[in-house]
Amino acid sequence: MPLATIEWVGGVDGCIRLIDQTLLPTELKYVNCDDTKSIWHAIKTLMVRGAPAIGIAGAMGVVLGAKAIGTDEVDVFLRELNKVVGYLGSSRPTAVNLFWGISRMEHTAHANKGKTVKQIKELLLQEAIKIQNEDKIICRKIGENGAGFITDGVGALTHCNAGGLATADYGTALAVFFKAKEQGKQFKVYADETRPLLQGSRLTAWELMQAEIDVTLICDNMAAHVMKLGKIQCVVVGADRIAANGDTANKIGTYGVSILAKEHGIPFYVAAPVSTFDLSIKSGSEIPIEERSPEEVTNGFGKRTAPEGVKVFNPAFDVTPAKNITAIITEKGVIHKPSPESVQAVLGRRV
Amino acid sequence: MPLATIEWVGGVDGCIRLIDQTLLPTELKYVNCDDTKSIWHAIKTLMVRGAPAIGIAGAMGVVLGAKAIGTDEVDVFLRELNKVVGYLGSSRPTAVNLFWGISRMEHTAHANKGKTVKQIKELLLQEAIKIQNEDKIICRKIGENGAGFITDGVGALTHCNAGGLATADYGTALAVFFKAKEQGKQFKVYADETRPLLQGSRLTAWELMQAEIDVTLICDNMAAHVMKLGKIQCVVVGADRIAANGDTANKIGTYGVSILAKEHGIPFYVAAPVSTFDLSIKSGSEIPIEERSPEEVTNGFGKRTAPEGVKVFNPAFDVTPAKNITAIITEKGVIHKPSPESVQAVLGRRV
Numbered sequence: 216m217p218l219a220t221i222e223w224v225g226g227v228d229g230c231i232r233l234i235d236q237t238l239l240p241t242e243l244k245y246v247n248c249d250d251t252k253s254i255w256h257a258i259k260t261l262m263v264r265g266a267p268a269i270g271i272a273g274a275m276g277v278v279l280g281a282k283a284i285g286t287d288e289v290d291v292f293l294r295e296l297n298k299v300v301g302y303l304g305s306s307r308p309t310a311v312n313l314f315w316g317i318s319r320m321e322h323t324a325h326a327n328k329g330k331t332v333k334q335i336k337e338l339l340l341q342e343a344i345k346i347q348n349e350d351k352i353i354c355r356k357i358g359e360n361g362a363g364f365i366t367d368g369v370g371a372l373t374h375c376n377a378g379g380l381a382t383a384d385y386g387t388a389l390a391v392f393f394k395a396k397e398q399g400k401q402f403k404v405y406a407d408e409t410r411p412l413l414q415g416s417r418l419t420a421w422e423l424m425q426a427e428i429d430v431t432l433i434c435d436n437m438a439a440h441v442m443k444l445g446k447i448q449c450v451v452v453g454a455d456r457i458a459a460n461g462d463t464a465n466k467i468g469t470y471g472v473s474i475l476a477k478e479h480g481i482p483f484y485v486a487a488p489v490s491t492f493d494l495s496i497k498s499g500s501e502i503p504i505e506e507r508s509p510e511e512v513t514n515g516f517g518k519r520t521a522p523e524g525v526k527v528f529n530p531a532f533d534v535t536p537a538k539n540i541t542a543i544i545t546e547k548g549v550i551h552k553p554s555p556e557s558v559q560a561v562l563g564r565r566v
Numbered sequence: 567m568p569l570a571t572i573e574w575v576g577g578v579d580g581c582i583r584l585i586d587q588t589l590l591p592t593e594l595k596y597v598n599c600d601d602t603k604s605i606w607h608a609i610k611t612l613m614v615r616g617a618p619a620i621g622i623a624g625a626m627g628v629v630l631g632a633k634a635i636g637t638d639e640v641d642v643f644l645r646e647l648n649k650v651v652g653y654l655g656s657s658r659p660t661a662v663n664l665f666w667g668i669s670r671m672e673h674t675a676h677a678n679k680g681k682t683v684k685q686i687k688e689l690l691l692q693e694a695i696k697i698q699n700e701d702k703i704i705c706r707k708i709g710e711n712g713a714g715f716i717t718d719g720v721g722a723l724t725h726c727n728a729g730g731l732a733t734a735d736y737g738t739a740l741a742v743f744f745k746a747k748e749q750g751k752q753f754k755v756y757a758d759e760t761r762p763l764l765q766g767s768r769l770t771a772w773e774l775m776q777a778e779i780d781v782t783l784i785c786d787n788m789a790a791h792v793m794k795l796g797k798i799q800c801v802v803v804g805a806d807r808i809a810a811n812g813d814t815a816n817k818i819g820t821y822g823v824s825i826l827a828k829e830h831g832i833p834f835y836v837a838a839p840v841s842t843f844d845l846s847i848k849s850g851s852e853i854p855i856e857e858r859s860p861e862e863v864t865n866g867f868g869k870r871t872a873p874e875g876v877k878v879f880n881p882a883f884d885v886t887p888a889k890n891i892t893a894i895i896t897e898k899g900v901i902h903k904p905s906p907e908s909v910q911a912v913l914g915r916r917v
Contacts, residue, residue: 420873420876471791
């Protein structure tokens with residue numbers, strides 16, 4: 216059972232408790248956030264990260280924001296809550312789950328505007344916890360739907376971290392491995408370290424080792440060579456936002472891995488909850504790509520490793536076109552050969 | 567004019583003075599090596615690196631070895647020198663220039679066995695300095711032969727460091743950029759940082775900035791995204807060993823870049839001196855690939871960034887097949903569409 220990345224502690228006057236993922240794997244430290252500013256900062260600086268987890272963090276952040284609104288008038292409360300939602304949404308632009316989480320919270324508040332502010336605050340807390348519990352069920356279901364792609368003796372490659380730390384519980388890409396392991400399968404995972412912030416080495420390798428899955432760490436630029444050596448039979452990654460046609464934004468480097476997989480005839484799977492889909496956009500070209508600080512590249516680990524004043528380009532995500540994706544594994548089922556039609560067919564299903 | 571990476575100081579009783587490249591760009595420190603053990607260590611730990619530069623380091627290392635042989639008997643001297651050559655050759659297995667450099671020195675000694683030991687020692691020093699001077703001329707010639715591929719307004723990508731620090735003077739891949747700059751062309755270079763040891767960020771970015779060339783640093787896994795954005799019109803890299811058919815071993819990650827270039831319709835150039843060719847091997851599958859310490863990946867920045875006990879695969883090189891290479895730029899001319907025939911045609915030329 217993975218550690219809880221994020222949880223709500225106490226009642227409506229409580230706080231968010233989360234693992235500071237920037238300190239892993241050398242230090243396991245829990246941090247309490249009891250106002251919107253601190254959770255905004257935690258999202259921005261990647262103390263909490265992973266598309267589903269920041270959806271939950273955003274939802275719980277709305278509860279923190281609600282707590283601080285000191286009025287009994289529902290109209291005033293809703294107006295203030297609207298500002299909270301806007302503020303939290305400014306923390307990270309690419310992962311759609313953040314917007315999905317905070318919008319759902321906003322909707323809950325408005326749907327209950329006939330009730331008292333105190334009652335709405337209670338309902339908001341219930342909704343945030345519901346989002347988290349739903350995510351746990353979703354992660355398990357993604358694992359079940361994807362584990363069939365892992366067969367005995369395969370080597371699988373993953374990029375970045377789409378594990379328990381990135382979700383409420385079990386992960387998306389890593390859920391596939393966790394489930395395959397529970398099924399008693401023997402397989403190896405290669406984890407791309409994932410520059411600049413090394414989520415692959417710091418988080419994925421750590422989670423897989425804890426689950427006693429055979430994991431080997433490589434630098435991102437070694438993936439092609441490892442594929443050529445015949446060590447990889449499938450790639451499984453997570454997603455931060457998926458367009459209506461199946462184009463998928465995920466951690467920078469994912470697009471390159473999809474090209475390498477195609478070159479070597481290796482299937483490429485994306486594992487993601489339905490909440491990662493943004494059907495309001497037709498293709499990946501409409502997804503905004505967050506650019507982050509140059510210091511993540513030049514001063515990665517407390518030591519300067521590039522010349523002073525060097526220009527840096529540091530996009531946090533890239534977009535893998537649907538044509539490079541063999542299938543998208545969701546909690547509602549597997550979308551083979553993603554297209555507007557195949558996406559719609561699976562997303563339209565009832566769970 | 568680039569800094570001298572490596573030089574011989576004094577006469578036959580002198581020593582090698584080199585820049586400790588592991589400390590760049592934050593510290594410019596010169597180190598003296600006055601015995602074979604210290605130069606072996608400098609090659610092994612990448613204080614001096616880059617295929618041509620370690621060819622020179624190896625040749626100068628033979629002079630250090632000769633200095634320490636305390637006999638006047640030529641037969642004994644040559645036997646001892648043979649051991650020196652074997653020892654120096656064990657420092658790094660992939661770059662052929664090392665073997666080329668030390669073999670040439672051994673040949674010089676044997677060709678002069680009618681002379682006294684003192685005279686042979688003098689001739690060895692002259693030969694090592696000749697190798698270095700030849701390399702300077704070769705670098706300039708590679709730059710001239712390749713600069714035509716850089717046209718006004720292009721963006722070029724390079725991987726690892728094949729600049730002045732990797733050679734006697736001007737570089738191989740970077741010679742192309744230095745020459746194009748001298749010709750007054752306007753262009754941009756994107757430098758892959760090149761994990762695990764960051765030669766791209768530490769050395770290439772530094773050298774290009776010193777030459778006032780517009781350089782932007784990216785992580786290795788960003789190259790595909792940058793290509794998709796239309797920012798790259800050519801790739802230029804160096805080489806550590808080239809087989810008779812044009813298959814090219816270079817820094818790990820180069821093979822992946824060649825696939826990404828092909829996918830985006832971008833020409834891919836290798837710039838390397840003739841001494842990098844190993845015509846004794848037919849194809850890249852015969853090139854031994856050095857594996858280096860896991861700590862380069864797990865403790866790369868002076869700080870542990872991966873779980874204790876994690877398995878690591880750390881190959882230092884990969885092989886780019888000739889079919890992914892648009893042309894190889896040598897001092898003797900450009901080998902278009904590398905093949906056994908086109909390689910032979912250019913290498914057979916007189917300079």
